[in-house]
Amino acid sequence: MAVKATEELRTAKPVLHGLPGDELYTITDPMDGEALLELLEQRRMAFWNSKPDAEKSHYQGYSGISRDKLLNSLRRQTHAELAAVHAPDVSVQICPWQEIKMDYARQMNEEGRHFRLIRDHLLELGGEWNDEYTPDFPEWNQLFALFMGLDNRFFLDPAREVVARATVLNFGIEGWDHLYVQPLFLKIARQVDETLADIYEEVVMPDETFHFSIGQRVLREHCGDRADLQRVAVEYLDKQLVAHHKVNLSFPAYHKRIGLTEG
Ligand SMILES: [Fe+2]
Ligand SMILES: [Fe+2]
Numbered sequence: 001m002a003v004k005a006t007e008e009l010r011t012a013k014p015v016l017h018g019l020p021g022d023e024l025y026t027i028t029d030p031m032d033g034e035a036l037l038e039l040l041e042q043r044r045m046a047f048w049n050s051k052p053d054a055e056k057s058h059y060q061g062y063s064g065i066s067r068d069k070l071l072n073s074l075r076r077q078t079h080a081e082l083a084a085v086h087a088p089d090v091s092v093q094i095c096p097w098q099e100i101k102m103d104y105a106r107q108m109n110e111e112g113r114h115f116r117l118i119r120d121h122l123l124e125l126g127g128e129w130n131d132e133y134t135p136d137f138p139e140w141n142q143l144f145a146l147f148m149g150l151d152n153r154f155f156l157d158p159a160r161e162v163v164a165r166a167t168v169l170n171f172g173i174e175g176w177d178h179l180y181v182q183p184l185f186l187k188i189a190r191q192v193d194e195t196l197a198d199i200y201e202e203v204v205m206p207d208e209t210f211h212f213s214i215g216q217r218v219l220r221e222h223c224g225d226r227a228d229l230q231r232v233a234v235e236y237l238d239k240q241l242v243a244h245h246k247v248n249l250s251f252p253a254y255h256k257r258i259g260l261t262e263g
Contacts, residue, residue: 009228015238019046024234033224037216040171040237047241048176057181058251065192069260071127074196076135078122080144081115084169084211087147091165094158097222100166103214110207117199124195136258139250143243147173151239163218163229164236170215172240178205178212 014025020042031039048056065073088104088111095101119129135141147168155161182205189197223229 009231012231012235015235015242016047019043021234024230027227027230030223030225030227030230033220033222036223036230036233037220040167040219040233043234043237044172044176044241047245048180051245055245055248057184058248059181059185059188065188066260067125069255070192070196071122071125072258072260074118074122074125074127075129075133076140078115078119078129079133079135081111081118083144083148084111085115087165087169090148091162095162096159097162097218100162100214100218100222103210103217107211107214110210114204114207117203121196121199137250137254139243139247139254143173143240143247146236146239146243150236157228159222159226159229160232163223163232166215166218167233167236168240170211171219172215172237173244174208175212175215176244178208182208 009028011026014022016022021039024036024039030036085108088107092101092104092108095104122129135144147165150161150164150168153164155164182200186197186200186205189200219233223233
């Protein structure tokens with residue numbers, strides 16, 4: 001598609017400032033996809049590097065995890081896998097790129113497998129699962145609502161919607177899981193639950209690497225010639241970073257509120 005004229009480009013109010021890639025909010029001549037991806041990687045790293053370790057993941061401070069905290073976490077994780085089936089399902093219906101559509105079909109299959117593995121393990125440990133479950137704290141639900149509903153915003157162009165959702169879920173959340181959160185989680189899980197650690201090491205983590213790569217591919221291969229998509233990408237990366245950081249910040253108070261203080 002040809003470069004859009006400046007007047008057709010929506011300018012969003014920047015969510016974050018002072019990071020690599022600020023210029024993407026007002027870009028008119030699109031950069032190539034490789035350069036875009038690299039810049040967004042730098043922006044993400046700069047954001048998380050500006051935070052203390054305790055705010056980079058909600059698994060910080062999980063050493064010596066109690067049984068109740070583990071069950072609470074597994075229920076939330078089971079639910080997260082369901083959400084991870086639903087989000088690509090929304091994108092697959094409108095995605096204008098054949099290869100990405102097929103990648104999303106594969107992702108849905110894999111997330112379904114994660115759902116079953118983690119739910120079954122939760123049940124083996126004596127935990128409960130029911131389909132009405134919803135996580136009981138608002139910050140978590142807000143992060144998930146961001147990639148499902150995209151701020152309640154209606155995109156006339158399906159490419160913009162797919163880019164926004166891929167940036168939040170695949171590049172933002174799953175990318176950070178792949179790079180930082182899951183290796184940390186795996187170390188903790190090894191100390192308390194070998195089966196869970198095996199599930200993550202052998203199945204979930206390799207699949208997550210692929211899910212992250214879908215986000216990278218969308219940005220690199222499908223945003224290279226469109227300034228409007230590059231603006232959407234930076235805006236939704238920022239929204240994801242802010243929402244994800246809020247989740248991490250909210251965990252200690254959440255655990256306290258429901259009486260999970262040990263470990
Ligand atoms: Fe998953
Ligand atoms: Fe995933």
